[in-house]
Amino acid sequence: MSVQPPPIRIVVADDHLVVRTGFAELLGTQPDFDVVATASDGAEAVRVCRELSPDVVLMDVRMPAMDGIEATRRLAGSAADGARVLILTTFDLDEYVYDALRAGASGFLLKDVTAERLFDAVRVVAAGEALLAPAVTRRLISEFAQLQPKPDASASAALGALTPRETQVLRLVAEGLSNPEIAARLTVTEETVKTHVSRVLSKLGLRDRTQAVVTAYETGLVVPGARGK
Incomplete structure (x- = not known):
C-alpha cells in the first residue's frame, strides 16, 4: 500500500480580500x-510564513506596509528549503516582476490564470522547479536584463567554476529552453x-532554475535579444 505524500501547504498574500479569498477557495478544492493561511500585506505574509512554514506562497507585488518584493526577499533569504514564492501579477511586463x-521568487502567475494552470504552477514550484514558461522567459528577462547597468563581477567570476558543458546548459536554460528541449539540442x-x-x-x-536564468543575464553570459547556438 503506497503512502500518500503530505499535502502542499500554501499561503495566499494579497491586499484585496476578494482576490485572496478567491484564490484560497480555489486552491482548497484540490485534495x-x-x-x-492568508495575508493582507507583505509583513503579515512574512510573519505567518515563519510561523507556519508553508511550501508555497502566492504573493501579490503591490501591498501596503511591506510590498511583495521585500517580503519575497525576506522569505527567500531565510532558509534554502524555505517557502517557494509565486508572484501574482497583472503583468503587461510589470516592472516589478x-x-x-532577483529577490528569490520561483516564478510568477497572471492574476487571470486558469484554475488548472494555477494548480499546475503550485505543484511545479512545490517540487522545487522554477515556473518560467519558455516564451515568457525570453520576453520578460530580455526586457528587464536591460535595466542592469553592468555585469555582476563576483557572479561572473563564479561562472569560471562551470565546465564548458555546464556553461552551455546554463545559457540554454536562460534562453528559456526546457530540459527536454535542451536534451534534444x-x-x-x-x-x-x-x-x-x-x-x-x-x-x-543558487536556489533554483529561476535564479540561474537571472544570473545568466546579470553576468552577461546571455545578452538580451541574442540567441545561443
Whole structure:
C-alpha cells in the first residue's frame, strides 16, 4: 500500500480580500493542497510564513506596509528549503516582476490564470522547479536584463567554476529552453540535462532554475535579444 505524500501547504498574500479569498477557495478544492493561511500585506505574509512554514506562497507585488518584493526577499533569504514564492501579477511586463525574481521568487502567475494552470504552477514550484514558461522567459528577462547597468563581477567570476558543458546548459536554460528541449539540442538524455542543471545550481550557490536564468543575464553570459547556438 503506497503512502500518500503530505499535502502542499500554501499561503495566499494579497491586499484585496476578494482576490485572496478567491484564490484560497480555489486552491482548497484540490485534495493535495492545504491553504494554511492568508495575508493582507507583505509583513503579515512574512510573519505567518515563519510561523507556519508553508511550501508555497502566492504573493501579490503591490501591498501596503511591506510590498511583495521585500517580503519575497525576506522569505527567500531565510532558509534554502524555505517557502517557494509565486508572484501574482497583472503583468503587461510589470516592472516589478524582474525585481521579484532577483529577490528569490520561483516564478510568477497572471492574476487571470486558469484554475488548472494555477494548480499546475503550485505543484511545479512545490517540487522545487522554477515556473518560467519558455516564451515568457525570453520576453520578460530580455526586457528587464536591460535595466542592469553592468555585469555582476563576483557572479561572473563564479561562472569560471562551470565546465564548458555546464556553461552551455546554463545559457540554454536562460534562453528559456526546457530540459527536454535542451536534451534534444545537445543530443543527450533528459536525465543528463537534469544532472548538469543541478551541478550549475550547486556550484553557483543558487536556489533554483529561476535564479540561474537571472544570473545568466546579470553576468552577461546571455545578452538580451541574442540567441545561443
